Amino acid sequence: MITVTAATGQLGRLVVADLLERGVPASEITAAVRNPEKAGDLGVRVVKADYNEPDSLVSAFAGTDRLLFISGSEAGSRAQQHQNVVDAAHKANVGLIVYTSIAYADRSSLALAVEHKATEEAIQATGLPFVFLRNGWYLENYTGQVAQAVENGVVLGAAGDGRVSPATRADFAAAAAAVLTDPVPGSIYELGGDEAFTLTELADEISRQSGKTVVYRNLPEAEYAQTLAGFGIPQPFAEILADSDRGLSAGELFVDSGDLHRLIGRPTTSLSEAVGASLKSE
Known part of the structure; x- marks a missing residue:
């Protein structure tokens, strides 16, 4: 089971569509979204998953082999939200976390990178297999x-x-779909x-x-x-x-x-x- 968080967002929708185009059965894709009523057109299984509601996340991630954790959009408020997602993934014992980070997250001086660096560290601390997609x-x-x-x-x-x-969202989405279908755990892509x-x-x-x-x-x-x-x-x-x-x-x-070109x-x-x-x- 592949679970995609924020699947009704601009990036998430593209990832779900790309997975389907790659031949992943709809029955093996779960869209984990804050508002399930907005996800009816995705053509896959839909569950409620709110980054601010930890219990919803644990339930949504149950049975997940590969989790695409798309970072939240509320810059400055993501530290706790992301920690909730990481904790839920750990509790649900997901097989792999694929996280959409930011370029050079471990050494960037950008204000936007602070929460991404903390999230990467939190994921690594769980001991779960991971892949970091450091999107530019x-x-x-x-x-x-x-x-x-x-x-x-x-x-x-x-x-x-x-x-x-x-690169376009479609380019980054294609990279995420490629990793979800053929992951190399421990990889960090710039x-x-x-x-x-x-x-x-x-x-x-x-x-x-x-x-x-x-x-x-x-x-x-x-x-x-x-x-x-x-x-x-x-x-x-x-x-x-x-x-x-x-x-x-x-x-x-x-x-x-050249990582993006190679992945897609x-x-x-x-x-x-x-x-x-x-x-x-x-």
Whole structure:
């Protein structure tokens, strides 16, 4: 039995679909979700699993051979939530924990990495077999803002000339499905896209494909955080995003291991492809 947590989320849905495409029987896949009523279209077994409700997690993980533990989305509130998942997996004696972490979690200076590092350590402390998928940045973090960049003629950030190696959620989901179907316990994968770029190069690609002039404007970290907050992003998360650009500028989101390409058996989605798809969807 393969259990996928957060299976109604953007990444989880893609993983379930990929597992089915790989020929895993629907009867051998469990979607562990906070709101089961939202999971009826997944086509697999559905159970309730809330990271804030430990008892629901133990029940959901019963009989699980391979657990995909997708990290929570509430940055700053994940320490206890993740500990609940790890404790439940231990109690349920799952056969393998596959955890979606962050690039270089054991040594990253990013604020986002703190909870991931703690979670990895908690998983290792259980003694259960594990695989860590240290996912890099999502391409969607950028392509989701393409229309706004074209309208305003600017990409904002605090990343300087740092290079980032993002991939799409579909790329990361394919890697997770590959590991779940053919795991090598104890593996730690640093996952990033084949193509790295600066935010200036991102702006140039948007310009090239849209026919509109778009430039990258680099801001000091604090100013970028305040700008994001001015757009309506909660201040704590705005500061996390600005801190992530600081890390990007220092090379902490540049991943050249080739692990993602090898796991999915194909090139990762290129910046050109992703920008083109975003523009076509508008």
